[in-house]
Each structure stands twice: as C-alpha cells, then as structure tokens.
Amino acid sequence: MTRNVTKLHPFADSAPASRSDDPTWLSALRQDGLRRYRDAGLPTPRTEAWKYTNLRRLSRMLFQPVGSSVEDVSVPEDRLPKLDAYRAVLVNGRYRADLSRLDGMPKGVHVSGIADVLRASPAKLEPLLGRLAVHEGKPLADLNTAYLDDGFCVFIDDGAVLDKPLHLVSIGASSGTDPVCFYPRLLVSAGADCIATIVESHVGDGAYFSNGAAEIWVGAGAVLNHCKVQVEGAEAYHIADTAIHLSDRAVYDGFVFQSGGLLARNEVYASLDGEKIECRISGAYLATGKQHIDNTTFIDHVKPDCKSREVFKGVLDGTSRAVFQGKILVRKDAQKTDGFQLNKALLLSTGAEMDSKPELEIYADDVKCSHGATVGELDADALFYLRARGIDLETARNLLVAAFVDDAVGEIQNAAVREAVSEMVQAQFAMRNEDEIDE
Amino acid sequence: MALLEVKNLHASVGGKEILKGIDLVIEPGEVHAIMGPNGSGKSTLSYVLAGRDGYEVTEGSVQYDGQDLLALAPDERAGAGLFLGFQYPVEIPGVTTMNFLKTALNAVRQYREEKPLDAMQFLKYVRERAAMLNVTDDMLRRALNVGFSGGEKKRNEILQMAVLEPTLAVLDETDSGLDIDALKVVAEGVNAMRTPERSMLIITHYQRLLDYIQPDHVHVLANGRILRSGGKELALELEEKGYGAITGAEAA
Ligand SMILES: Nc1ncnc2c1ncn2[C@@H]1O[C@H](COP(=O)(O)OP(=O)(O)O)[C@@H](O)[C@H]1O
Numbered sequence: 148m149t150r151n152v153t154k155l156h157p158f159a160d161s162a163p164a165s166r167s168d169d170p171t172w173l174s175a176l177r178q179d180g181l182r183r184y185r186d187a188g189l190p191t192p193r194t195e196a197w198k199y200t201n202l203r204r205l206s207r208m209l210f211q212p213v214g215s216s217v218e219d220v221s222v223p224e225d226r227l228p229k230l231d232a233y234r235a236v237l238v239n240g241r242y243r244a245d246l247s248r249l250d251g252m253p254k255g256v257h258v259s260g261i262a263d264v265l266r267a268s269p270a271k272l273e274p275l276l277g278r279l280a281v282h283e284g285k286p287l288a289d290l291n292t293a294y295l296d297d298g299f300c301v302f303i304d305d306g307a308v309l310d311k312p313l314h315l316v317s318i319g320a321s322s323g324t325d326p327v328c329f330y331p332r333l334l335v336s337a338g339a340d341c342i343a344t345i346v347e348s349h350v351g352d353g354a355y356f357s358n359g360a361a362e363i364w365v366g367a368g369a370v371l372n373h374c375k376v377q378v379e380g381a382e383a384y385h386i387a388d389t390a391i392h393l394s395d396r397a398v399y400d401g402f403v404f405q406s407g408g409l410l411a412r413n414e415v416y417a418s419l420d421g422e423k424i425e426c427r428i429s430g431a432y433l434a435t436g437k438q439h440i441d442n443t444t445f446i447d448h449v450k451p452d453c454k455s456r457e458v459f460k461g462v463l464d465g466t467s468r469a470v471f472q473g474k475i476l477v478r479k480d481a482q483k484t485d486g487f488q489l490n491k492a493l494l495l496s497t498g499a500e501m502d503s504k505p506e507l508e509i510y511a512d513d514v515k516c517s518h519g520a521t522v523g524e525l526d527a528d529a530l531f532y533l534r535a536r537g538i539d540l541e542t543a544r545n546l547l548v549a550a551f552v553d554d555a556v557g558e559i560q561n562a563a564v565r566e567a568v569s570e571m572v573q574a575q576f577a578m579r580n581e582d583e584i585d586e
Numbered sequence: 587m588a589l590l591e592v593k594n595l596h597a598s599v600g601g602k603e604i605l606k607g608i609d610l611v612i613e614p615g616e617v618h619a620i621m622g623p624n625g626s627g628k629s630t631l632s633y634v635l636a637g638r639d640g641y642e643v644t645e646g647s648v649q650y651d652g653q654d655l656l657a658l659a660p661d662e663r664a665g666a667g668l669f670l671g672f673q674y675p676v677e678i679p680g681v682t683t684m685n686f687l688k689t690a691l692n693a694v695r696q697y698r699e700e701k702p703l704d705a706m707q708f709l710k711y712v713r714e715r716a717a718m719l720n721v722t723d724d725m726l727r728r729a730l731n732v733g734f735s736g737g738e739k740k741r742n743e744i745l746q747m748a749v750l751e752p753t754l755a756v757l758d759e760t761d762s763g764l765d766i767d768a769l770k771v772v773a774e775g776v777n778a779m780r781t782p783e784r785s786m787l788i789i790t791h792y793q794r795l796l797d798y799i800q801p802d803h804v805h806v807l808a809n810g811r812i813l814r815s816g817g818k819e820l821a822l823e824l825e826e827k828g829y830g831a832i833t834g835a836e837a838a
C-alpha cells in the first residue's frame with residue numbers, strides 16, 4: 148500500500164472520487180494533491196519546518212470523514228468577534244447559505260460556496276483555484292486540495308468597495324462521538340484597486356480536525372484587510388495554510404489571533420510579486436493548559452520597493468507551548484526592501500515554553516531588514532506599582548497582559564475589527580480566570 | 587491613637603540588613619520628613635511600608651490605623667489609605683494613565699465601600715485634580731509614565747495621590763530631579779492635600795523641598811537608623827553643617 152513504510156498518511160483513504168461531471172482540471176488538481184500528500188506523508192519533526200510542532204497525536208486519532216451535512220448547527224455568536232458585518236458560514240467545510248447573511252452586499256462583491264461556483268461557472272475558478280496553494284513542502288495543504296469540493300469563494304471586482312467587513316465563519320461540529328476531519332477552503336480574488344475587510348473565524352465543539360487552505364489574490368492597488376480569529380474548541384486540531392499573492396502597490400493587512408484548539412498551526416505565505424507593495428502580517432496568541440499554538444510565516448520579497456512588517460505577541464500559561472517561525476526571503480531583484488519582524492512572548496508559568504525561529508535570507512544588496520524575538524515574564528516592578536495603587540494581583544496581571552497583547556492588536560488597521568479582537572482578548576482572560584477559580 | 591507606629595523595625599534585602607531598628611510615630615495630620623544621605627535606607631523604609639516583595643522584615647512591628655500593616659498585601663495597604671509616591675515611577679506601556687487612574691480609584695473606592703465612579707464622573711474628578719498639577723489631557727491619554735520627563739513623572743505621582751486621597755502619604759524623593767518651578771508645582775499640590783486628618787512622610791535628600799512644605803517633625807536617617815529627630819530647624823541645621831556633622835563617622 149505504501150512505498151515507504153516510515154511515512155504516515157492517514158486521512159488519505161477517504162478522499163472523494165471525482166464525479167463524472169467534474170471538470171477535468173479539477174479532477175487533476177485533486178489527484179495531484181493526493182499524490183503529493185501520499186509522497187510526502189504527514190510531516191514529522193524530522194522535517195525542518197515542522198521541527199517544533201509534532202503531529203504524532205493527531206496521526207493516531209481516528210477521524211471520520213464528514214458524512215451528510217449536519218443540520219442542527221447554530222452560529223455561536225458569543226464566541227465570535229462582535230462585528231457589524233456580512234456573514235457567510237461553513238459547517239465542517241460545507242457552505243451553508245441558510246446560516247449566511249449576505250443581504251445588501253454592494254455591487255461588485257460576490258460571495259458564495261465554491262461548490263455552487265463549480266457547478267455554475269467552473270471556468271472562473273480554473274485559473275485561480277489550487278494555483279497558489281500548491282508549492283513544495285505543504286503536504287497538509289495538498290491533502291486539503293485532495294478533498295476540494297466546497298468552501299468560501301469571494302470575488303471582488305476591480306475598484307469595488309466593501310462597505311462593511313465580510314465575516315467568514317467556519318464551524319466544526321462533531322456528529323455523535325466520532326471525531327471528524329474536514330477541509331475548509333477559501334478562495335479570495337480581490338480585483339485591482341478594490342477595498343475590503345475580511346474576517347475569518349474558526350470555531351467549533353467536540354473533537355475534530357480542521358485542515359484548511361486559503362488562497363488570496365490581491366490585485367494591483369487593492370487594499371485588503373484580513374483578520375483571522377482562531378477560537379476552535381478545546382479538543383480541536385487546527386492546521387491551516389494561507390497563501391497570498393500580491394501585485395503592484397497592493398496593501399495587505401493581515402492579522403492572526405489564535406487562542407483555540409488543542410493543537411493549532413497557522414501558516415501564512417505571502418508573495419510580494421510586484422513593486423511598491425505593503426504587506427503586514429501580525430498576530431496575537433494566547434495558550435494555556437496543554438495547548439500548542441504555532442504561527443509560521445514566510446514573506447517572499449520578489450520585486451523592488453516593497454515593505455513588510457510583522458508584530459506577533461503571545462501569552463503562555465500552564466504547560467502550553469507556542470512556536471513562531473518567521474522567514475523573510477529577499478530575492479535578488481527585490482532591491483530597497485524594507486522588512487521588519489518582531490515576536491515577543493510572555494511566559495506566565497514555569498511550565499510554558501516558546502520556540503522562536505526567525506530566518507532572514509537576503510540576496511539583494513540594498514535592503515533594510517530587521518528581526519527580533521524576546522521571551523520574558525511579567526515585570527515585577529510594574530506589578531508592584533499597580534498593586535501599590537490598590538489594584539489587586541489578578542486585575543494587575545490582566546492589565547499588564549492585555550497591554551502586552553494590545554500592542555500587536557493595535558496593528559489591525561480596521562478600527563471595528565481592532566476593537567472586536569481587543570474585546571475577544573479580554574474575554575479570553577476573563578474566561579480563563581473563571582476557570583482557575585473553578586479548579 | 588497614632589496613625590502609624592513603627593517599632594524597632596529591622597529589614598533585609600537579599601539577606602543584607604538595611605534597616606537596623608527604626609522607631610517612628612506619626613499622629614493624624616502630622617507631616618514628618620525623613621532626611622538622609624544616599625544609601626541610608628530611605629527607599630527601603632518606604633518599600634517595607636508599602637509591602638514590596640523581597641523586603642523582609644526580620645524584627646519589629648508596624649501598626650497602621652489600629653491594624654498590623656505588615657500582614658496586609660500591597661493592594662490592601664493602598665485600600666486602607668496608604669500611598670507611596672515612588673522615587674522612580676514605573677513605566678507601563680499599553681496602559682493609559684487615564685485607565686490606570688480609573689482602575690486604581692475604583693479599586694480603592696471599593697475598599698472604602700463607595701460606589702465606583704462612572705466614566706463622566708471620573709473624567710470630571712480627574713480633570714479638576716490634573717489642572718492643579720499642570721497635568722495635561724495629553725499626558726492622561728499617554729501610556730503610564732512612558733516617555734514622561736522626570737518632572738512629568740513626579741507630577742503624575744502627586745496626581746495619583748490627589749486622586750486616591752490617602753490617609754498616609756509616603757513621598758519618596760518627590761523633589762529629586764525637579765527644577766525650582768516644577769518643585770513649586772509639586773509642593774503646592776502636596777500642600778493642597780494637607781488636612782487635619784491626613785498625615786505625610788516626606789523623604790528627601792535635600793532641605794530645599796522643606797522650604798515649601800513645612801514639616802512638623804524632621805528625622806535624620808543614616809545607615810538604617812534614625813540618629814536624630816527634631817523640629818523643622820533640624821533641616822536647616824543639616825543644610826548648614828551637612829550630614830557629616832550629625833551622623834558623624836556613620837555617614838559614608
Ligand atoms: N534590591 C536591592 N538589593 C540589594 N541591596 C539593595 C537593594 N536595594 C537597596 N539596596 C541597598 O540598600 C541600601 C539602602 O538603599 P536605599 O533604601 O535605596 O537608600 P536611599 O533611598 O536612602 O538612597 C543601599 O546600600 C543599597 O545598596
């Protein structure tokens with residue numbers, strides 16, 4: 148069955164057979180994904196990119212592919228960012244028009260399920276789908292592609308302006324006792340000079356494995372704010388790969404908030420494939436208990452005069468572990484590149500651990516690139532100062548931790564999204580403090 | 587009954603004895619000054635009173651307002667009306683001065699069994715006090731002490747005192763690093779807080795501040811002990827003769 152016995156590739160056996168009415172390019176895409184995944188196998192710590200995130204436990208779980216769609220699911224509003232936004236919903240990777248609220252969407256913005264577009268106008272997807280997600284060393288994105296038949300599809304016409312954020316909610320719902328695995332997919336094609344804010348939320352209940360892949364095309368001069376909120380259920384596994392392609396003068400403001408899941412890895416690859424691009428990818432992560440949270444980024448400076456900026460801040464408690472891997476590649480032609488990267492983590496307990504791996508690879512000679520990483524504890528002087536003013540220890544800690552994280556949250560450009568994420572951070576702390584009191 | 591009664595207080599930092607038997611009684615409404623050369627233990631005394639970790643009391647007792655002060659956590663001491671103006675105020679990025687003052691005031695009000703102030707009431711309350719100390723709205727909006735000049739930090743300390751309205755204020759070298767104009771502003775702020783009930787312990791290295799804030803009692807601290815106590819004329823004598831004359835061989 149396997150050509151190499153040391154490679155594990157669970158999840159592959161139930162990959163869907165292509166239907167006769169599928170376009171041939173789609174069947175080929177899926178088969179290619181499956182083949183690549185089988186060849187590579189599930190990553191192990193022997194793979195450099197997965198050195199700090201071990202999938203052994205995941206590989207031993209007996210996940211069931213999702214069967215027929217789960218009917219009785221509601222959107223858990225109280226666990227999502229509070230936003231006045233258009234909303235589209237996936238449940239276990241399947242698009243759910245019945246849970247989506249897209250009324251009043253401005254002209255030029257088209258949001259739908261990938262399955263619907265595949266049926267109605269597959270030719271629109273052929274040049275985009277799977278063209279970004281496929282590159283070497285991404286077996287889990289390949290696995291997602293092997294299962295590709297639904298997901299979010301967002302087309303924004305040239306010059307269109309989205310008046311409110313678009314909230315894309317992916318819900319994981321285990322039916323019965325068996326943990327399920329599913330493959331949420333996102334395709335965004337943001338046309339030239341458009342302006343839009345997209346918020347992705349990932350949430351769910353029970354044990355499940357969400358293995359997502361997103362492809363985001365940002366046209367020349369477009370401004371795209373993209374915030375991802377990962378608040379999966381406590382027993383969930385969340386692995387996601389986002390690939391972004393940026394053209395001349397595009398502005399991409401990305402943010403990743405992660406506090407959910409038992410094991411979570413969010414990987415972002417941005418190709419700055421044009422001149423005068425601004426690409427910002429920042430994030431905040433809160434890990435507690437036995438959680439493992441991984442943020443891996445790869446900024447690929449291909450052409451000259453581009454700027455990239457990354458500010459990540461994390462807070463670790465319990466025996467949690469977090470990983471930050473940030474690679475910046477400046478290719479030969481990418482003169483006058485301005486790159487900045489910072490990862491700061493706060494350890495609230497002695498059992499928590501942070502692995503930080505910045506990586507600069509520079510082939511152009513006229514560039515400005517810097518990176519920094521720090522891991523520290525709460526400032527005892529600051530704590531005493533607050534307490535000397537009557538503020539109790541718990542409140543003082545929360546104030547300092549929130550201030551620490553807020554620094555990264557402040558990178559979010561859209562004010563409404565920034566406030567919503569900031570509130571979520573506070574809510575997470577409040578929840579955790581309650582848990583501690585319960586124990 | 588005395589507001590503060592320190593008896594034979596010994597305290598160590600990192601295993602080294604710094605305070606070597608301090609006795610001090612402060613009655614309600616009294617202003618005491620503690621003067622002493624650098625390294626004599628002035629800040630150590632203030633930290634022991636405020637309850638900082640790492641400052642270990644090895645002997646003696648401190649009664650405050652009829653209770654054992656040393657048994658209280660730092661925030662409980664603040665709640666009971668003790669205030670420490672820091673010699674080196676701490677910079678706290680990400681927490682605005684305004685938010686800090688509001689959290690602190692409402693925490694202390696809770697100890698006093700008073701209702702928290704809402705946003706509007708609080709704004710009015712702070713602005714009245716800030717105006718007196720030339721603390722601008724801009725300073726209130728900025729992160730606590732971050733990028734503040736020395737003078738701004740000290741004015742901010744006095745503003746905190748004015749907001750929290752303590753029963754006993756310990757001001758540790760609130761005058762150091764201030765030019766004469768800033769010193770006057772701070773002194774006026776402190777004098778405006780004087781009431782027949784409120785007591786103060788003013789720690790200073792120089793006599794200068796005491797020209798503006800008249801103390802009832804002056805103590806000279808050297809090498810962890812109070813060597814002399816007297817009225818405000820003692821400060822002038824120190825100014826004239828220097829610490830050496832009073833502390834003798836003990837002053838380094
Ligand atoms: N954290 C500390 N660890 C060790 N020694 C300290 C510490 N803080 C102060 N000291 C020592 O205690 C003595 C008194 O210091 P301090 O109370 O700051 O004096 P003052 O405020 O009068 O200048 C000094 O000799 C100083 O070196």
Ligand SMILES: [Mg+2]
Binds near residue numbers: 759
């Ligand atoms: Mg001192």
